[in-house]
Structure formats: structure tokens, C-alpha cells
Amino acid sequence: MTAPVIGVLALQGDVREHLAALAAAGAQARPVRRPTELETVDGLVIPGGESTTISKLVGLYELREPIDKRIADGMPVYGSCAGMIMLASEVLDGRADQRGFAGIEMTVRRNAFGRQVASFEAPVRMAGIDGGPLHVLFIRAPWVERVGQGVEVLGTVTEGPAAGRIVAVRQGNLLATAFHPELTGDRRLHAYFADLVRAAI
Amino acid sequence: MPDPQTSNSSTDAPVTGTTHVKRGMAEMLKGGVIMDVVTAEQAKIAEDAGAVAVMALERVPSDIRAQGGVSRMSDPDMIDSIMDVVSIPVMAKARIGHFVEAQILQSLGVDYVDESEVLTPADYANHIDKWAFTVPFVCGATNLGEALRRITEGAAMIRSKGEAGTGDVSNATTHMRGIRTEIRRLQSLPTDELYVAAKELQAPYELVKEIAETGKLPVVLFTAGGIATPADAAMMMQLGAEGVFVGSGIFKSDNPAQRAAAIVKATTFHDDPETLAKVSRGLGEAMVGINAGTLSQSDRLAERGW
Numbered sequence: 001m002t003a004p005v006i007g008v009l010a011l012q013g014d015v016r017e018h019l020a021a022l023a024a025a026g027a028q029a030r031p032v033r034r035p036t037e038l039e040t041v042d043g044l045v046i047p048g049g050e051s052t053t054i055s056k057l058v059g060l061y062e063l064r065e066p067i068d069k070r071i072a073d074g075m076p077v078y079g080s081c082a083g084m085i086m087l088a089s090e091v092l093d094g095r096a097d098q099r100g101f102a103g104i105e106m107t108v109r110r111n112a113f114g115r116q117v118a119s120f121e122a123p124v125r126m127a128g129i130d131g132g133p134l135h136v137l138f139i140r141a142p143w144v145e146r147v148g149q150g151v152e153v154l155g156t157v158t159e160g161p162a163a164g165r166i167v168a169v170r171q172g173n174l175l176a177t178a179f180h181p182e183l184t185g186d187r188r189l190h191a192y193f194a195d196l197v198r199a200a201i
Numbered sequence: 202m203p204d205p206q207t208s209n210s211s212t213d214a215p216v217t218g219t220t221h222v223k224r225g226m227a228e229m230l231k232g233g234v235i236m237d238v239v240t241a242e243q244a245k246i247a248e249d250a251g252a253v254a255v256m257a258l259e260r261v262p263s264d265i266r267a268q269g270g271v272s273r274m275s276d277p278d279m280i281d282s283i284m285d286v287v288s289i290p291v292m293a294k295a296r297i298g299h300f301v302e303a304q305i306l307q308s309l310g311v312d313y314v315d316e317s318e319v320l321t322p323a324d325y326a327n328h329i330d331k332w333a334f335t336v337p338f339v340c341g342a343t344n345l346g347e348a349l350r351r352i353t354e355g356a357a358m359i360r361s362k363g364e365a366g367t368g369d370v371s372n373a374t375t376h377m378r379g380i381r382t383e384i385r386r387l388q389s390l391p392t393d394e395l396y397v398a399a400k401e402l403q404a405p406y407e408l409v410k411e412i413a414e415t416g417k418l419p420v421v422l423f424t425a426g427g428i429a430t431p432a433d434a435a436m437m438m439q440l441g442a443e444g445v446f447v448g449s450g451i452f453k454s455d456n457p458a459q460r461a462a463a464i465v466k467a468t469t470f471h472d473d474p475e476t477l478a479k480v481s482r483g484l485g486e487a488m489v490g491i492n493a494g495t496l497s498q499s500d501r502l503a504e505r506g507w
Contacts, residue, residue, distance in 0.1 A: 011469055012253055014228040033469065048229050052288050053253045057469065060251070060462075082229070095248075095288055116290065116312035117335045119222045120215035133213070137225045140290065140312070159213040183225045 004197040007032035007041035009067075011057040013049020013082060017182040018190075025190040027197070035066045043076040043197035046083030048139065048180050051091075051110065054082055055098045064099070071103050076173040076200050078193040084176035085110060085142050092145065104171045105148025112143040112178075113162055124179060126155040126168055129188050133158075136179040136186070143167055143178055173200055223337035223357035226290075226313065227421035230254055230358075230444055234434065234465050235292065235423070237261050237448040244283045244291075247451070250461030254290040254312070256446065257283045262319050262366025263449035263488065266500065272320045274302040280309055292339070297506055298324025300333075307336040313358070315339050316351075318505035319365045319448075328506070331355030341425065343376045343503055345383035349404030349412075350507075352420060359418060361442070362503040363426020366449050368490030370433045372503055373426050377440045380422070387413040426503065429454070429487045431467030431480045438471035455485030 003026055008018045010031035022029035022045065032038050044067070046054070058064050071077060079087040086100035088108035113119070119140055123133035144166035147153060155168030155177070167178040173196060181189040216222075233253025238244040244255045259275040260268065274295050284291045290312035295302035297316055302323070306314050316329050318341055328351065331338040337357035342348035348359045361380055363373030383402075390398055390413060399409040411419060424437040425446035434445045445468050451461045463480040470476040498504070 010232070012230075012232040014225075014231060016231075017228065049231075050229065050233065050253045050289050052248065053233060053251050056249075056251045057465070060466070061469075093288070098288075110288065115310045116226050116337065117307060117310060118217060119226060120217045121219050121221050122215040123213050137221055138215070139222060139225050139229055157215070160215040162215075180225060183221065183228060 002198075003028045004042045004194060004201060005030065005040060006043045006045060006194065006197055007038065008045045008047055009054070009063075011061065012053055013047040014180070014182060015047050018045045018047045018080075021182045021187055021190040022194065024187045025194045027190075027194045033061070035063060038063065038066050038070065042201050043078070043193070044070070045193070046077065046079040046086050048081040048083065048182070051082035051085035052095055052098060054086060055100060058086075059099070064101075068101055071101055071174070074173055074200060076175070076193070076197045077103060078175040080177050080180055080182065081139065081141055084108060084178055087174055087176045089148070103174045104169060104176055105151055106144050106169060107146040108142045109145050110142050111140050112165070113138060113141050116140055121184070122157070122160070124155045124167060125158065126189070127152075128154060129192055131188060134181055134186050134189060135184050136181050137183050138167075138179045141167075141178045144169055218335035220357070224420050226337055227339070227358035230290070231421055232469060233444050234461075234468050235444065235446045236451055236461060237446075238283065238452070241282045241286045243452055243457070244287045246458050247461060248287045248289050250458055251465035252289060252461065253444070254292055255283065255287060256292045256294065256315060256448075257311075258294050258319075261449040261452060262502065263368075263453050264366075265319065266366045266491070274299070274306065274320070277305065277309055280306070280311065284310065294320055295329070296320040297322040298327050298329060300329045303329050303334060303336075303338075307334055311336065313337050313339055316356075317341065318362065318502050322505050328354050331357075339423070341503070341506060342380065345380050346402035346404055347506065348380060348418060349402055349408050352418070353405055353408065356420065358421050358423065360423040360425040360446055363424070363428065364493040364496065365426040365502050366491075367427050367493045367496070368429040368450060368488040369493040370427045370429070370436070372493050373424050373428060373437060374440060376503070377424055377437060377442060381441045384412055384416060384418075388416050427493065428464075429490065431463045431477060434464045435467045435471035435477050438468055444468070450488055453488035460484050460487075
């Protein structure tokens with residue numbers, strides 16, 4: 001089985017943790033900061049970070065159109081937290097000028113669980129991932145308020161005041177989670193994404 | 202590491218304020234620039250320029266130097282006004298050891314508390330017990346031992362100290378190089394010498410051993426103090442900083458919006474001299490600055506904290 005080449009958008013955020021998780025999942029992982037680097041990858045991860053900042057830098061550094069085009073051509077993309085916001089067709093509680101890639105037909109609310117003092121860790125059961133729930137972090141995390149046709153809900157919050165909220169979705173080759181699997185050492189979600197990229201090559 | 206807040210419970214209930222959650226928040230800021238702001242307007246300019254967070258404070262360090270007096274936590278009204286206008290995280294400073302200022306900041310909902318030597322210390326013996334809080338803390342350090350003592354007290358992020366409010370980057374480079382050199386030294390030591398190393402660093406053995414094994418701090422390491430130009434920021438990143446705090450350097454310069462955006466770009470492309478040259482052009486005057494070597498002992502902020 002060949003190792004797919006998976007880039008991590010490296011403008012800002014926890015790039016290193018995603019690179020390590022992808023490598024552990026059997027991918028060739030590399031940072032992507034320039035359009036020329038984007039051309040060399042089979043799939044892309046948009047990491048955790050500040051979505052306001054990443055959305056701004058994507059425009060400033062001339063990556064918006066190339067990424068939009070690759071998404072339209074079917075490149076698999078996984079967005080975690082800020083990355084989920086970047087993949088949403090509609091964002092609530094963001095800046096009016098915030099613009100993502102509009103890949104997944106869904107409405108996402110920024111900082112939906114609250115500010116940092118409300119950030120939490122919890123297990124999440126994910127459809128399509130075997131071996132029990134993923135133990136993950138939610139940091140100033142968004143949630144999904146609405147999904148469109150063709151969007152598969154993979155995970156929801158199971159307990160607490162936000163129980164039932166959608167926090168993991170997939171539409172075609174696009175995968176998004178409100179949480180961070182890359183910070184707790186569980187590599188199953190990155191393996192799932194690496195398989196998705198392999199199947200798309 | 203002692204962590205009374207980490208849950209070992211087997212239920213699915215969400216747990217706030219864990220070490221993972223506090224340290225994880227800093228991971229999200231990596232590769233970014235955190236800017237000092239004293240008004241909502243400045244906060245907006247910082248966000249527009251691509252800042253990854255803002256630090257709300259009453260006076261930037263260069264004004265604290267110029268005006269003297271006791272420097273304290275900002276007015277909650279001012280912090281609220283900044284939290285209202287930006288969507289990026291908002292940090293705020295508490296005095297060293299002033300746990301009640303930190304309690305107030307937590308109740309306001311700030312995203313990070315900076316227990317900062319830039320303000321006048323409230324306790325010359327003890328730092329804040331940061332494990333007692335849900336909000337995460339960042340603390341300054343001039344060397345590895347100081348960083349490890351802060352982490353032991355619960356700091357979830359470290360910034361190497363420079364000499365704040367001077368526009369002179371020399372102390373920031375000294376301290377960042379120092380911390381990195383001490384980490385490399387630990388990596389080279391045989392196991393039996395780590396016990397003495399821990400004693401010399403005045404830090405817990407378990408933490409010293411962890412660093413000898415991983416070659417890095419268990420928390421994110423930013424740089425701060427004296428950074429005034431895109432080249433300063435890029436140099437600190439090349440020296441091993443994972444992100445940059447800029448204080449007086451932006452809003453004490455000629456063209457804050459342009460300089461702020463240039464420093465953001467220089468931080469992302471810190472290893473690309475062509476890009477650095479491009480963003481360094483036409484920025485106007487940097488902050489005037491003070492040569493840190495001419496400061497008297499009592500004016501040296503970096504030496505506060507221990």
C-alpha cells in the first residue's frame with residue numbers, strides 16, 4: 001500500500017501535531033504554506049488554530065483560489081476545529097468578512113460552547129471508527145447547527161449541557177470535526193482520513 | 202506532573218480546565234502573533250492584521266517605563282470592551298502573585314491570564330497557584346529553571362522574557378538561546394546526572410527527566426519583549442520560538458496596521474528571506490526604543506520573577 005502525501009495547511013495553529021498524527025497513520029505528511037506546495041499533495045488537513053486568522057491569511061497569501069479549485073476537483077480535506085469552520089458553507093458568530101472554502105453544506109457556530117474557560121475534554125463516539133469512543137479536546141470549539149443534503153453526521157456530543165450537538169460530519173471527500181483528535185494521541189481519525197485520501201488517488 | 206483537575210472518571214461527562222485543555226489552547230496559537238492593545242480600536246486593528254490573540258492592558262510597557270508608578274490589572278470595563286469587538290482570543294495580565302486579580306480576570310471570561318513581570322509584582326515570594334484555576338496561564342521565564350518552576354505551579358504556556366518596552370531584542374535572544382541550550386544540555390546528560398541537574402534547576406526531577414527525553418518543554422514556548430520589526434520576529438522564530446508576543450513595538454510605531462501585518466507575515470514565513478525583505482519595506486519608523494544595556498537594575502522588568 002503506498003503512502004498518500006497529505007499536506008497540513010501551515011499558516012498558523014497546531015500544525016506539528018497533525019503532521020505527527022498523519023505520519024503515525026502511515027501518510028507522508030508535509031506542511032503547506034504556498035500554492036506550489038499545495039500542488040504536491042493528495043489530501044489536505046486544515047489544523048486547529050484561530051479561524052479568523054487562518055481565513056485572513058489564506059486570502060493574503062493567495063491560497064484561497066488554489067484550495068477552492070482542488071476541493072472542486074475532489075481533493076480530500078479534513079478540517080479540525082478552525083478547519084471545520086473553514087469548510088462550512090455558513091458561519092455564525094464570526095466576523096462578517098470571514099470566508100472559508102464553502103466545501104460542506106452546513107451551518108457552523110463559532111465558539112459555540114463558550115470561551116476558553118468552557119473548553120473541555122470528552123469521549124466522542126464516531127460512526128465509521130471502530131474500537132470505542134475517541135478521547136478528544138474541544139477548545140473554544142464550534143458546533144454544527146444544520147447540515148444540508150448529502151452531509152453525513154458522524155458524531156455528536158453524548159453528555160452534558162450540549163448533548164446531541166453535531167461535532168463530526170462528512171460530505172464526500174470532505175471531513176470535519178469540531179474537536180482535536182491530534183492532541184490526545186489517538187490516531188484513528190487520521191488513519192480514517194488517510195484511507196479516504198488513498199481511495200481518492 | 203501534579204494535576205488535581207485531570208479526571209479519571211469513566212463517564213462521558215465533559216471535563217473543563219484540564220491540563221490538556223489548558224495546554225491545548227496554546228497549541229492553537231502557535232505560529233501566530235499576540236499583540237498588546239490598550240483600546241478596542243487597537244484590538245480591531247490587531248485582528249484585521251492577522252493577530253492570533255490580543256493582550257488587553259492599560260498601558261503598553263514603554264509607557265509603563267516612561268510614566269512609572271505601580272502598574273496593575275486593567276479596568277474590567279476596558280477588558281470587556283475589547284472582548285466585545287474581537288472574535289479572536291483575549292488575554293489579560295495579572296500581577297505576579299496577585300491571585301485575586303487572576304480570579305477577577307477568570308470571572309470576566311478572558312481566554313488566558315498572563316502572570317506578568319511587566320506589571321508591578323504583588324508578592325515577592327510566591328507566584329499564583331495556577332492549578333487552582335480553570336482559565337489557563339502564560340508566564341515569562343529568563344531560563345529553563347524559571348520556566349520549569351512556572352510549569353510546576355500550573356503555567357500552561359511559557360514566553361521567554363525579553364526586556365519589554367525597549368524595542369531592543371537582545372535580551373529576548375539571550376533568554377531564548379539560553380532556554381534552548383539548557384534543554385540540549387539535559388538531553389546530553391546520562392540518567393544519573395539528571396538528579397543533580399534537577400537540583401540545580403530548582404525544578405522537579407520528573408519534569409527534568411521528561412524534558413531530557415522529549416527535547417522540548419511540555420507546553421508551548423513563545424517569545425516576548427523588545428520585538429519591534431518583522432526581522433526581529435523571524436529571528437526569534439528561527440531561534441526556536443513557537444510564536445511571538447509584540448507589545449509596544451506595534452502601536453508605538455509610525456504605521457501600526459502595516460507593521461502588525463508585516464510582523465504576522467514574517468512570523469509565518471520566518472525562514473524565507475525574500476518574503477522577509479518584501480514585508481520589511483516601507484514600514485516607516487519603528488518605535489524609538491531604549492538600549493536595554495543602559496537600563497538601571499531597578500528598571501529591568503525581566504528580572505522580576507524567580
